[in-house]
Amino acid sequence: MLSAQGFGGPGKMKEYHYAGAVENRFSPYAFNGGTVLAVAGEDFAIVASDTRLSEGYSIHSRDSPKCYKLTDTTVIGCSGFHGDCLTLTKIIDARLKMYKHSNNKTMTSGAIAAMLSTILYSRRFFPYYVYNIIGGLDEEGKGAVYSFDPVGSYQRDTYKAGGSASAMLQPLLDNQSDSCQNAASQIGFKNMEGVQHLPLTQEKAVQLVKDVFISAAERDVYTGDALRVCVITKDGINEQTIPLRKD
Protein backbone atom coordinates (compact mmCIF):
# COMPACT_ATOMS: atom_id res chain seq x y z
CA MET A 1 0.00 0.00 0.00
CA LEU A 2 1.37 3.39 -0.89
CA SER A 3 1.61 5.81 1.99
CA ALA A 4 -0.19 9.06 1.17
CA GLN A 5 2.37 11.04 3.15
CA GLY A 6 5.48 9.84 1.38
CA PHE A 7 4.30 10.63 -2.14
CA GLY A 8 3.19 14.13 -3.26
CA GLY A 9 2.69 13.25 -6.90
CA PRO A 10 4.34 11.20 -9.65
CA GLY A 11 8.05 10.99 -8.78
CA LYS A 12 8.18 14.07 -6.51
CA MET A 13 9.70 13.83 -3.04
CA LYS A 14 7.43 16.17 -1.14
CA GLU A 15 9.91 17.16 1.56
CA TYR A 16 12.58 18.37 -0.85
CA HIS A 17 10.95 20.71 -3.35
CA TYR A 18 9.86 24.32 -3.36
CA ALA A 19 6.09 24.55 -3.24
CA GLY A 20 5.52 28.29 -3.66
CA ALA A 21 4.80 30.42 -6.74
CA VAL A 22 7.61 31.08 -9.23
CA GLU A 23 7.69 34.03 -11.60
CA ASN A 24 9.35 33.48 -14.98
CA ARG A 25 9.95 36.71 -16.81
CA PHE A 26 10.65 37.33 -20.44
CA SER A 27 13.39 39.91 -20.76
CA PRO A 28 13.28 41.99 -23.93
CA TYR A 29 17.01 42.69 -23.60
CA ALA A 30 20.20 40.64 -23.86
CA PHE A 31 23.79 41.68 -23.36
CA ASN A 32 26.01 41.02 -26.38
CA GLY A 33 29.22 42.61 -25.15
CA GLY A 34 31.76 44.63 -27.10
CA THR A 35 33.74 47.79 -26.54
CA VAL A 36 33.84 50.99 -28.58
CA LEU A 37 36.32 53.86 -28.42
CA ALA A 38 36.48 57.24 -30.17
CA VAL A 39 39.19 59.90 -30.15
CA ALA A 40 39.10 63.42 -31.64
CA GLY A 41 42.31 64.86 -33.05
CA GLU A 42 43.12 68.26 -34.52
CA ASP A 43 42.01 67.34 -38.06
CA PHE A 44 41.05 63.68 -37.74
CA ALA A 45 38.83 61.39 -35.67
CA ILE A 46 39.25 57.72 -34.84
CA VAL A 47 36.44 55.27 -34.05
CA ALA A 48 37.51 51.78 -33.02
CA SER A 49 35.67 48.70 -31.80
CA ASP A 50 36.39 45.06 -31.12
CA THR A 51 34.59 42.45 -33.26
CA ARG A 52 33.42 39.85 -30.73
CA LEU A 53 29.69 39.14 -30.41
CA SER A 54 28.92 37.14 -27.28
CA GLU A 55 25.92 36.14 -25.17
CA GLY A 56 26.34 34.65 -21.74
CA TYR A 57 29.22 32.15 -21.94
CA SER A 58 29.05 31.73 -25.74
CA ILE A 59 30.64 33.62 -28.59
CA HIS A 60 28.23 34.02 -31.48
CA SER A 61 30.73 35.58 -33.88
CA ARG A 62 34.34 36.70 -34.00
CA ASP A 63 33.74 39.05 -36.93
CA SER A 64 30.98 41.43 -35.93
CA PRO A 65 32.42 44.97 -35.86
CA LYS A 66 30.51 47.64 -34.01
CA CYS A 67 31.50 50.66 -36.13
CA TYR A 68 28.93 51.70 -38.74
CA LYS A 69 29.70 54.27 -41.42
CA LEU A 70 26.95 56.92 -41.61
CA THR A 71 28.36 59.57 -43.96
CA ASP A 72 31.76 60.35 -45.48
CA THR A 73 32.68 62.27 -42.34
CA THR A 74 30.87 60.38 -39.59
CA VAL A 75 31.13 56.91 -38.05
CA ILE A 76 29.03 55.61 -35.16
CA GLY A 77 30.06 52.90 -32.71
CA CYS A 78 27.21 51.01 -30.99
CA SER A 79 27.59 48.36 -28.27
CA GLY A 80 25.12 46.70 -25.93
CA PHE A 81 22.24 44.66 -27.28
CA HIS A 82 22.94 43.72 -30.90
CA GLY A 83 19.26 43.67 -31.93
CA ASP A 84 18.79 47.26 -30.82
CA CYS A 85 22.12 48.28 -32.46
CA LEU A 86 20.90 46.95 -35.82
CA THR A 87 17.47 48.61 -35.59
CA LEU A 88 18.96 51.88 -34.40
CA THR A 89 21.47 52.06 -37.27
CA LYS A 90 18.68 51.27 -39.76
CA ILE A 91 16.57 54.10 -38.36
CA ILE A 92 19.51 56.51 -38.48
CA ASP A 93 20.23 55.55 -42.11
CA ALA A 94 16.58 56.13 -43.03
CA ARG A 95 16.55 59.55 -41.32
CA LEU A 96 19.82 60.50 -43.06
CA LYS A 97 18.28 59.67 -46.43
CA MET A 98 15.13 61.65 -45.59
CA TYR A 99 17.25 64.66 -44.64
CA LYS A 100 19.32 64.36 -47.81
CA HIS A 101 16.20 64.26 -49.96
CA SER A 102 14.48 67.20 -48.22
CA ASN A 103 17.48 69.48 -47.75
CA ASN A 104 19.82 68.44 -50.58
CA LYS A 105 22.80 68.21 -48.27
CA THR A 106 24.44 65.60 -46.04
CA MET A 107 23.91 65.86 -42.32
CA THR A 108 26.83 67.23 -40.33
CA SER A 109 28.22 65.32 -37.33
CA GLY A 110 26.69 67.77 -34.85
CA ALA A 111 23.29 67.47 -36.48
CA ILE A 112 23.47 63.66 -36.47
CA ALA A 113 24.30 63.76 -32.77
CA ALA A 114 21.34 66.02 -31.97
CA MET A 115 19.03 63.82 -34.06
CA LEU A 116 20.26 60.64 -32.37
CA SER A 117 19.48 62.22 -29.01
CA THR A 118 15.84 62.72 -30.02
CA ILE A 119 15.58 59.23 -31.54
CA LEU A 120 16.86 57.69 -28.32
CA TYR A 121 14.59 59.85 -26.16
CA SER A 122 11.51 58.79 -28.11
CA ARG A 123 12.18 55.42 -26.45
CA ARG A 124 12.60 56.93 -22.98
CA PHE A 125 10.14 54.49 -21.41
CA PHE A 126 11.35 51.38 -23.27
CA PRO A 127 14.94 52.23 -24.13
CA TYR A 128 17.24 51.00 -26.83
CA TYR A 129 19.88 49.15 -24.86
CA VAL A 130 22.76 50.65 -26.85
CA TYR A 131 25.73 52.73 -25.77
CA ASN A 132 26.57 55.00 -28.70
CA ILE A 133 29.63 57.04 -29.57
CA ILE A 134 29.77 59.15 -32.72
CA GLY A 135 33.12 60.18 -34.19
CA GLY A 136 33.58 62.52 -37.12
CA LEU A 137 34.68 65.90 -38.42
CA ASP A 138 32.75 69.05 -37.56
CA GLU A 139 31.99 71.88 -40.01
CA GLU A 140 35.44 73.40 -39.46
CA GLY A 141 37.18 70.12 -40.26
CA LYS A 142 38.25 69.48 -36.65
CA GLY A 143 37.75 66.11 -34.96
CA ALA A 144 34.55 65.70 -32.93
CA VAL A 145 33.39 62.92 -30.59
CA TYR A 146 29.86 62.76 -29.15
CA SER A 147 28.99 60.22 -26.44
CA PHE A 148 25.47 59.13 -25.45
CA ASP A 149 23.70 57.26 -22.70
CA PRO A 150 20.92 54.78 -23.59
CA VAL A 151 18.15 57.40 -23.44
CA GLY A 152 19.76 60.23 -25.36
CA SER A 153 21.73 62.41 -22.95
CA TYR A 154 24.84 63.50 -24.89
CA GLN A 155 27.81 65.80 -24.92
CA ARG A 156 30.83 66.55 -27.05
CA ASP A 157 34.11 65.03 -25.79
CA THR A 158 37.77 64.77 -26.76
CA TYR A 159 37.82 60.99 -26.25
CA LYS A 160 35.39 58.42 -24.87
CA ALA A 161 35.18 54.68 -24.30
CA GLY A 162 31.85 52.84 -24.19
CA GLY A 163 30.68 49.26 -23.78
CA SER A 164 31.79 46.40 -21.55
CA ALA A 165 35.43 47.47 -21.01
CA SER A 166 34.66 51.20 -20.83
CA ALA A 167 35.40 51.44 -17.11
CA MET A 168 38.88 50.00 -17.78
CA LEU A 169 39.70 52.08 -20.86
CA GLN A 170 38.43 55.50 -19.78
CA PRO A 171 40.85 55.94 -16.82
CA LEU A 172 43.73 54.77 -19.02
CA LEU A 173 42.85 57.39 -21.64
CA ASP A 174 42.44 60.07 -18.96
CA ASN A 175 45.92 59.25 -17.74
CA GLN A 176 47.56 59.15 -21.18
CA SER A 177 45.92 62.33 -22.42
CA ASP A 178 46.51 64.24 -19.18
CA SER A 179 50.23 63.53 -19.30
CA CYS A 180 50.15 64.79 -22.89
CA GLN A 181 48.35 67.91 -21.69
CA ASN A 182 50.90 68.44 -18.93
CA ALA A 183 53.73 68.15 -21.41
CA ALA A 184 51.98 70.60 -23.71
CA SER A 185 51.32 73.04 -20.86
CA GLN A 186 55.05 73.23 -20.21
CA ILE A 187 55.32 74.88 -23.59
CA GLY A 188 52.71 77.36 -22.41
CA PHE A 189 49.59 75.95 -24.03
CA LYS A 190 46.54 76.23 -21.78
CA ASN A 191 43.14 75.52 -23.22
CA MET A 192 40.33 76.56 -20.85
CA GLU A 193 37.49 77.44 -23.22
CA GLY A 194 36.11 75.51 -26.13
CA VAL A 195 36.60 71.87 -27.02
CA GLN A 196 40.02 70.42 -26.50
CA HIS A 197 41.79 68.10 -28.88
CA LEU A 198 44.41 65.52 -28.05
CA PRO A 199 47.75 67.04 -29.11
CA LEU A 200 48.70 63.78 -30.79
CA THR A 201 49.61 63.05 -34.36
CA GLN A 202 47.40 60.65 -36.24
CA GLU A 203 50.00 57.83 -36.10
CA LYS A 204 50.47 58.23 -32.34
CA ALA A 205 46.71 58.29 -31.78
CA VAL A 206 46.17 55.06 -33.79
CA GLN A 207 49.00 53.41 -31.83
CA LEU A 208 47.42 54.53 -28.53
CA VAL A 209 44.07 53.04 -29.58
CA LYS A 210 45.70 49.71 -30.49
CA ASP A 211 47.62 49.53 -27.20
CA VAL A 212 44.56 50.37 -25.18
CA PHE A 213 42.44 47.65 -26.83
CA ILE A 214 45.17 45.06 -26.35
CA SER A 215 44.99 45.84 -22.62
CA ALA A 216 41.20 45.62 -22.64
CA ALA A 217 41.26 42.21 -24.36
CA GLU A 218 43.59 40.93 -21.61
CA ARG A 219 41.20 41.71 -18.80
CA ASP A 220 37.63 41.78 -20.17
CA VAL A 221 36.01 38.53 -21.27
CA TYR A 222 33.63 40.23 -23.69
CA THR A 223 36.38 42.05 -25.61
CA GLY A 224 38.75 40.36 -28.04
CA ASP A 225 39.13 38.54 -31.38
CA ALA A 226 39.95 41.55 -33.59
CA LEU A 227 40.03 45.31 -33.56
CA ARG A 228 38.42 47.41 -36.30
CA VAL A 229 39.84 50.96 -36.50
CA CYS A 230 38.21 53.65 -38.69
CA VAL A 231 40.27 56.81 -39.19
CA ILE A 232 38.22 59.75 -40.48
CA THR A 233 40.02 62.57 -42.26
CA LYS A 234 38.99 65.06 -44.89
CA ASP A 235 40.22 62.54 -47.48
CA GLY A 236 37.70 59.93 -46.37
CA ILE A 237 37.43 56.97 -44.02
CA ASN A 238 40.29 54.49 -43.76
CA GLU A 239 39.57 51.09 -42.11
CA GLN A 240 42.11 48.68 -40.65
CA THR A 241 41.65 45.35 -38.85
CA ILE A 242 44.17 44.22 -36.24
CA PRO A 243 44.01 40.80 -34.56
CA LEU A 244 43.51 40.59 -30.76
CA ARG A 245 43.47 37.69 -28.30
CA LYS A 246 40.96 35.04 -29.28
CA ASP A 247 40.58 33.37 -25.88
Place this chain on the structure above:
Amino acid sequence: MALFEVSGFKPYSEVRAQILPFGQTRLVDRPNHYTFNTKTQEFAVPLGEDPSGFLKSCNHDGGVCIDLNHGTTTLAFKFRHGVIVAVDSRASAGNYLASKDANKVIEINSYLLGTMSGSAADCQHWERLLAKECRLYRLRNGHRISVAAASKLLSNMMLGYRGMGLSMGSMICGWDKQGPGLYYVDDNGTRFSGHMFSTGCGNSYAYGVVDSGYREDMTVEEAYELGRRGIVHATHRDAYSGGVVNMYHMREDGWIKVCKDDVSELIHRYKEGMF
Protein backbone atom coordinates in the same frame (compact mmCIF):
# COMPACT_ATOMS: atom_id res chain seq x y z
CA MET B 1 -20.10 49.97 -15.38
CA ALA B 2 -22.77 52.40 -14.23
CA LEU B 3 -20.95 53.72 -11.17
CA PHE B 4 -17.84 54.36 -13.25
CA GLU B 5 -19.76 56.63 -15.61
CA VAL B 6 -21.89 58.36 -12.99
CA SER B 7 -18.95 59.25 -10.77
CA GLY B 8 -17.26 61.14 -13.61
CA PHE B 9 -13.98 59.34 -12.95
CA LYS B 10 -11.57 59.85 -15.78
CA PRO B 11 -8.61 57.57 -16.23
CA TYR B 12 -5.40 59.53 -15.99
CA SER B 13 -4.60 58.99 -19.65
CA GLU B 14 -7.64 61.08 -20.64
CA VAL B 15 -6.72 63.89 -18.26
CA ARG B 16 -3.20 63.71 -19.61
CA ALA B 17 -4.50 64.21 -23.15
CA GLN B 18 -6.20 67.45 -22.07
CA ILE B 19 -3.21 68.83 -20.22
CA LEU B 20 -0.58 68.06 -22.85
CA PRO B 21 0.08 71.47 -24.33
CA PHE B 22 1.17 70.45 -27.78
CA GLY B 23 -1.75 68.17 -28.41
CA GLN B 24 -0.04 65.57 -30.44
CA THR B 25 2.21 63.42 -28.28
CA ARG B 26 1.13 59.80 -28.20
CA LEU B 27 2.27 56.67 -26.40
CA VAL B 28 2.63 53.62 -28.64
CA ASP B 29 4.45 50.33 -28.31
CA ARG B 30 6.86 51.04 -31.15
CA PRO B 31 7.54 54.10 -33.29
CA ASN B 32 5.85 54.60 -36.63
CA HIS B 33 7.99 53.07 -39.36
CA TYR B 34 6.96 55.56 -42.03
CA THR B 35 7.42 58.93 -40.41
CA PHE B 36 10.05 58.05 -37.75
CA ASN B 37 8.85 60.70 -35.33
CA THR B 38 9.25 63.57 -37.78
CA LYS B 39 5.55 64.45 -38.02
CA THR B 40 4.25 63.94 -34.48
CA GLN B 41 6.19 63.21 -31.34
CA GLU B 42 5.68 59.60 -30.23
CA PHE B 43 6.98 57.77 -27.21
CA ALA B 44 7.35 53.99 -27.19
CA VAL B 45 6.10 52.35 -24.00
CA PRO B 46 6.48 48.70 -22.92
CA LEU B 47 3.01 47.17 -23.16
CA GLY B 48 1.44 45.82 -20.02
CA GLU B 49 4.21 47.18 -17.80
CA ASP B 50 4.53 50.01 -15.35
CA PRO B 51 7.01 52.31 -17.12
CA SER B 52 8.63 53.70 -13.99
CA GLY B 53 9.64 50.30 -12.64
CA PHE B 54 10.35 48.62 -15.98
CA LEU B 55 14.05 49.38 -16.31
CA LYS B 56 14.86 48.30 -12.77
CA SER B 57 13.18 44.94 -13.42
CA CYS B 58 15.29 44.35 -16.55
CA ASN B 59 18.59 44.86 -14.77
CA HIS B 60 20.60 41.83 -13.64
CA ASP B 61 18.85 39.57 -16.17
CA GLY B 62 21.73 37.82 -17.95
CA GLY B 63 24.24 40.61 -17.53
CA VAL B 64 21.93 43.40 -18.68
CA CYS B 65 22.74 46.59 -16.84
CA ILE B 66 21.09 49.77 -18.14
CA ASP B 67 22.30 52.74 -16.13
CA LEU B 68 21.22 56.25 -17.03
CA ASN B 69 23.30 59.37 -16.37
CA HIS B 70 22.23 61.43 -13.33
CA GLY B 71 23.26 63.09 -10.04
CA THR B 72 24.13 66.70 -9.25
CA THR B 73 24.21 69.77 -7.09
CA THR B 74 22.87 73.01 -8.52
CA LEU B 75 22.02 76.26 -6.78
CA ALA B 76 20.65 79.68 -7.65
CA PHE B 77 19.83 82.77 -5.61
CA LYS B 78 18.49 86.27 -6.25
CA PHE B 79 20.17 89.30 -4.72
CA ARG B 80 20.29 93.03 -5.30
CA HIS B 81 22.37 92.81 -8.47
CA GLY B 82 20.60 89.95 -10.21
CA VAL B 83 20.60 86.14 -10.01
CA ILE B 84 23.62 83.88 -9.45
CA VAL B 85 23.44 80.35 -10.91
CA ALA B 86 26.10 77.77 -9.96
CA VAL B 87 26.24 74.07 -10.93
CA ASP B 88 28.70 71.18 -10.68
CA SER B 89 29.69 69.04 -13.69
CA ARG B 90 29.58 65.37 -12.70
CA ALA B 91 27.36 62.83 -14.52
CA SER B 92 27.22 59.35 -12.97
CA ALA B 93 25.68 56.18 -14.42
CA GLY B 94 25.27 53.77 -11.53
CA ASN B 95 28.71 53.64 -9.89
CA TYR B 96 30.59 54.78 -12.99
CA LEU B 97 31.40 58.41 -13.70
CA ALA B 98 30.18 58.89 -17.23
CA SER B 99 31.45 62.46 -17.41
CA LYS B 100 33.42 64.95 -15.33
CA ASP B 101 32.61 67.95 -17.52
CA ALA B 102 28.89 67.70 -18.23
CA ASN B 103 27.08 70.93 -19.05
CA LYS B 104 24.14 71.37 -16.70
CA VAL B 105 23.03 74.87 -17.63
CA ILE B 106 21.05 75.38 -20.82
CA GLU B 107 21.21 78.86 -22.34
CA ILE B 108 17.65 79.25 -23.59
CA ASN B 109 18.22 82.81 -24.79
CA SER B 110 20.35 85.74 -23.64
CA TYR B 111 17.83 86.49 -20.85
CA LEU B 112 16.85 82.97 -19.76
CA LEU B 113 18.84 80.11 -18.23
CA GLY B 114 17.69 76.63 -17.17
CA THR B 115 19.62 74.32 -14.82
CA MET B 116 19.46 70.53 -14.95
CA SER B 117 19.52 67.97 -12.15
CA GLY B 118 18.20 64.42 -11.98
CA SER B 119 18.23 62.37 -15.15
CA ALA B 120 20.49 63.98 -17.75
CA ALA B 121 18.46 62.82 -20.78
CA ASP B 122 15.15 64.05 -19.33
CA CYS B 123 16.60 67.48 -18.52
CA GLN B 124 18.35 67.89 -21.87
CA HIS B 125 15.29 66.84 -23.85
CA TRP B 126 12.60 68.83 -22.04
CA GLU B 127 14.67 71.98 -21.64
CA ARG B 128 15.63 71.88 -25.30
CA LEU B 129 11.91 71.59 -26.07
CA LEU B 130 11.32 74.57 -23.74
CA ALA B 131 13.93 76.57 -25.66
CA LYS B 132 12.07 75.79 -28.88
CA GLU B 133 8.75 76.92 -27.36
CA CYS B 134 10.32 80.14 -26.05
CA ARG B 135 11.68 80.93 -29.50
CA LEU B 136 8.28 80.25 -31.10
CA TYR B 137 6.63 82.53 -28.50
CA ARG B 138 9.05 85.33 -29.39
CA LEU B 139 8.36 84.92 -33.11
CA ARG B 140 4.59 84.75 -32.70
CA ASN B 141 4.15 87.55 -30.15
CA GLY B 142 6.93 90.00 -30.93
CA HIS B 143 8.24 90.15 -27.37
CA ARG B 144 10.28 87.83 -25.17
CA ILE B 145 8.52 85.28 -22.99
CA SER B 146 8.41 86.06 -19.25
CA VAL B 147 10.20 83.84 -16.74
CA ALA B 148 6.87 82.95 -15.13
CA ALA B 149 5.40 81.80 -18.45
CA ALA B 150 8.49 79.82 -19.45
CA SER B 151 8.54 77.96 -16.12
CA LYS B 152 4.81 77.29 -16.44
CA LEU B 153 5.34 75.71 -19.88
CA LEU B 154 7.97 73.40 -18.41
CA SER B 155 5.87 72.41 -15.41
CA ASN B 156 2.90 71.59 -17.67
CA MET B 157 5.14 69.33 -19.76
CA MET B 158 6.12 67.53 -16.55
CA LEU B 159 2.48 67.18 -15.45
CA GLY B 160 1.70 65.51 -18.77
CA TYR B 161 4.05 62.64 -17.96
CA ARG B 162 3.50 62.45 -14.23
CA GLY B 163 3.86 58.95 -12.81
CA MET B 164 5.94 57.63 -15.72
CA GLY B 165 9.28 57.80 -13.97
CA LEU B 166 10.79 61.03 -15.29
CA SER B 167 13.38 62.65 -13.02
CA MET B 168 14.09 66.35 -13.39
CA GLY B 169 14.72 69.17 -10.94
CA SER B 170 15.31 72.45 -12.68
CA MET B 171 15.57 76.14 -11.95
CA ILE B 172 14.46 78.65 -14.57
CA CYS B 173 16.29 81.95 -14.07
CA GLY B 174 15.88 85.11 -16.06
CA TRP B 175 15.36 88.82 -16.22
CA ASP B 176 12.07 90.11 -17.66
CA LYS B 177 9.78 93.18 -17.27
CA GLN B 178 9.13 92.23 -13.62
CA GLY B 179 12.86 92.21 -12.86
CA PRO B 180 14.99 89.18 -11.91
CA GLY B 181 13.01 85.91 -11.86
CA LEU B 182 13.81 82.53 -10.30
CA TYR B 183 11.47 79.52 -10.43
CA TYR B 184 11.97 75.91 -9.31
CA VAL B 185 10.27 73.25 -11.48
CA ASP B 186 10.38 69.51 -10.91
CA ASP B 187 9.15 66.25 -12.39
CA ASN B 188 6.01 66.16 -10.22
CA GLY B 189 4.84 69.40 -11.81
CA THR B 190 5.84 71.49 -8.76
CA ARG B 191 6.55 75.11 -9.61
CA PHE B 192 7.71 77.64 -7.00
CA SER B 193 8.97 81.18 -7.22
CA GLY B 194 11.56 82.11 -4.62
CA HIS B 195 14.78 83.93 -3.90
CA MET B 196 16.99 80.88 -3.31
CA PHE B 197 16.89 77.22 -4.37
CA SER B 198 19.26 74.29 -4.52
CA THR B 199 18.49 70.97 -6.23
CA GLY B 200 20.11 67.57 -6.64
CA CYS B 201 21.48 65.03 -4.20
CA GLY B 202 23.98 67.51 -2.78
CA ASN B 203 21.41 70.23 -2.16
CA SER B 204 21.32 70.00 1.62
CA TYR B 205 25.05 70.77 1.86
CA ALA B 206 24.68 73.71 -0.50
CA TYR B 207 21.69 75.07 1.48
CA GLY B 208 23.72 75.04 4.68
CA VAL B 209 26.54 77.07 3.17
CA VAL B 210 24.43 79.56 1.24
CA ASP B 211 21.91 80.11 4.05
CA SER B 212 24.68 81.02 6.46
CA GLY B 213 26.35 83.53 4.11
CA TYR B 214 23.41 85.10 2.28
CA ARG B 215 22.53 88.79 2.53
CA GLU B 216 20.26 90.58 0.08
CA ASP B 217 22.70 93.52 -0.22
CA MET B 218 25.85 91.52 -1.01
CA THR B 219 28.32 92.90 -3.52
CA VAL B 220 28.75 91.06 -6.79
CA GLU B 221 32.12 89.58 -5.77
CA GLU B 222 30.71 88.35 -2.46
CA ALA B 223 27.83 86.71 -4.31
CA TYR B 224 30.22 84.93 -6.70
CA GLU B 225 32.23 83.65 -3.75
CA LEU B 226 29.09 82.42 -1.98
CA GLY B 227 27.89 80.52 -5.04
CA ARG B 228 31.32 78.93 -5.47
CA ARG B 229 31.54 77.88 -1.85
CA GLY B 230 28.06 76.36 -1.91
CA ILE B 231 28.92 74.05 -4.80
CA VAL B 232 32.43 73.25 -3.58
CA HIS B 233 31.30 72.15 -0.13
CA ALA B 234 28.47 70.10 -1.62
CA THR B 235 30.87 68.31 -3.99
CA HIS B 236 33.21 67.66 -1.07
CA ARG B 237 30.57 65.73 0.84
CA ASP B 238 28.31 64.29 -1.87
CA ALA B 239 29.71 61.39 -3.87
CA TYR B 240 27.55 62.09 -6.91
CA SER B 241 28.66 65.72 -7.33
CA GLY B 242 32.05 66.94 -8.48
CA GLY B 243 34.10 68.19 -11.40
CA VAL B 244 34.09 71.95 -11.94
CA VAL B 245 31.87 74.83 -10.76
CA ASN B 246 30.14 76.49 -13.72
CA MET B 247 28.79 79.87 -12.63
CA TYR B 248 26.55 82.35 -14.45
CA HIS B 249 25.36 85.82 -13.39
CA MET B 250 21.98 86.99 -14.73
CA ARG B 251 22.00 90.80 -15.04
CA GLU B 252 19.57 93.34 -16.44
CA ASP B 253 21.31 93.24 -19.82
CA GLY B 254 21.50 89.44 -20.01
CA TRP B 255 23.59 86.66 -18.49
CA ILE B 256 27.39 86.35 -18.36
CA LYS B 257 29.46 83.27 -17.66
CA VAL B 258 31.57 84.02 -14.61
CA CYS B 259 33.90 81.08 -14.10
CA LYS B 260 34.66 77.39 -14.54
CA ASP B 261 36.80 76.38 -11.53
CA ASP B 262 37.98 72.93 -10.54
CA VAL B 263 36.48 72.00 -7.14
CA SER B 264 39.50 70.09 -5.86
CA GLU B 265 41.67 73.18 -6.14
CA LEU B 266 39.03 75.39 -4.53
CA ILE B 267 38.47 73.10 -1.54
CA HIS B 268 42.15 73.31 -0.60
CA ARG B 269 41.98 77.08 -0.79
CA TYR B 270 38.91 77.19 1.46
CA LYS B 271 40.36 74.74 3.97
CA GLU B 272 43.50 76.89 4.35
CA GLY B 273 41.40 79.63 5.85
CA MET B 274 39.72 77.34 8.35
CA PHE B 275 42.41 76.36 10.84
